[in-house]
Amino acid sequence: MVLIIGKGGVGKTTVAAGLAAAEAKRRGKAALVEFGDGEAGRRALGTKHREVDHVVLEPQSAITRLGGAVVGSDLLARAVLENFAISRFLGAAPAVRELAMLENVRAVSAERPDRRVFVDMPATGHGVAWLRVPAQMRTLLGSGPLFDVTDRLCRELVAPGRVSIVLCTLPEHLVILETLELWQAMTREVGLSPSRLVINRFPPDLSPEAVALARRASERAEGEARAALDTLVVTLEARAAAWAEASAVQDRAARETGVPPLVLPQLPVDADASAAASWLAGALP
């Protein structure tokens, strides 16, 4: 099982679909798990990757399935969950959804022993919180059927050797700072060391001498041409700064994690799974 984790907007879906497509290309099959309505995964996979089993987990049915695992019967679980007080409680209680999603991920993977499962984890500011839920609940409960479910999650999902973690990030100083903190926290707080870092939207390096050339041209120009060239200078400077920042981030990530990060280029439009697969092929363990 491979969990793809990162903040919102860093391109987790592209990376998850790309990894699944690369695995399918190599081994003939793979599974991609997505939370929500499945639209993002379908778009990233396109129509080409039929050998990728695309599993969509929707919160409400995930909770019913967790209930079934706890009480031993889906029917009884549904009766309990439809109880007016319980359903209101679940509507407001934290952590239930997280636990339900993780139990469903475990079940999806257990049902597909022949495939590697890639999970596009929900966007969260604190990726570690999700993975801490089973251990927290296990300590809290002490015994009983819900304890058994959390205990199994601790042994079969949030356990070294069972799951690899790929962290996605962006090539910006402050974002990588948070990602490196997350990398450390994963090891310290859940006992899982991430295996790879993927830096998405790495900006292109426009001709390095362009900024200097534009500056010189602007000094010689007059009127409208000069104003236009000044705007070009600012634009090129901003892009050169973004590229320099991205390169520094890449070096820092390699130094602090001890693993060279994988880099996906910035594109004016979305990358599809095939393109991402070709960039990410080296990432598969």
Added chain:
Amino acid sequence: MTERRPRVIVCAGGGGVGKTTVSAAMALASARAGVPTLVVTVDPARRLADALGITIDSEVRQIDVEPSAGDRLYALMPDPKRAVRLCLDYVFEGESAARDRVLENSLYLALEDSIAGVHELMSVVLIERAVATLPLGCVIVDTAPSRYALDFVSYPGRLATLLEGRAMAWLSGLAARLVTGPASAQGILAWGRRRIERVVSAALGPRVIGDFAAIFADLSHVRKRFSAITRKAEALLLGPSSRFVLVAAPTGAARADLNHLARRVHQLGRATSAVVLNRADVGPPAWVEHVLASDPTPPLVDAVRIIEVERAARTGAANAASAAFARRWPGVPQVRLPAIAAASPREIVQRLADALAPSLGTLVG
């Protein structure tokens, strides 16, 4: 006496569309126009916080971006790690014994930190508190970058329903009964209820049930106050003075998120008041033509061409997204903002505020 209510703009959008920057720019434009404005970033963004001099610490602070905003611009970036504690202090004001018991409850300790729903609820409570204490004319709420971001708008209401209704009474009763033994009522309904109680009790175990009972008992001290706060928060976000602005960028993912969020707004019984398409230049900027006419050296021509190819791809994608959205949701105003190349995030916010000034009435009016 009627309560003064600021206009509340809930901004939602998928990740990576520049929603936080656009929200900050809207707030700056509103403050420039003379309206005391608060921008709330639910998901803390360090880059922008640094650029605008905002501290991520659950306190509302006045920020000083530029003189023309005067002293009218405020920001709040709740720290997920501290918001819970702050919020408990607020809800349990004057009930410190009950608060301290909750703080030591193992159920609370297990759930306290960093569970998504908790942080978002706390953010809403902090917004409610800010509105009660500051003379604000406009509040811009930058939601988490997610398709589910709008769930948090209805969260206070769900919590209030739990606190006010029979559900809470039943759950506290359940917790108490499971500790003291079952009730002896007869009849099929009572039988069904006992059976559910047995299942719940077996699933959770006696310790957790005991913790639940204790939390519910302490919550009952502040139940009225807590539910009043959550109802006020609900009125703020879903009442007649709130507006929903969706932010998108010219990518396939953002376009799909936009449609999904517009459906969610519709399901909440509200209408999307405007869509902002960020990085969606309508055509080539004027400077491109002037540069190419100035007989530039080949490396400069190449650089300009690359910038132009990217811009044209964005414009094409933005045109398609704009047309598709207009077909599906006719009558919703769309505001297009250009991509801005600038050295600092602060400058980007300022220039976006310039660009959206003509549409300010559409966005926050």
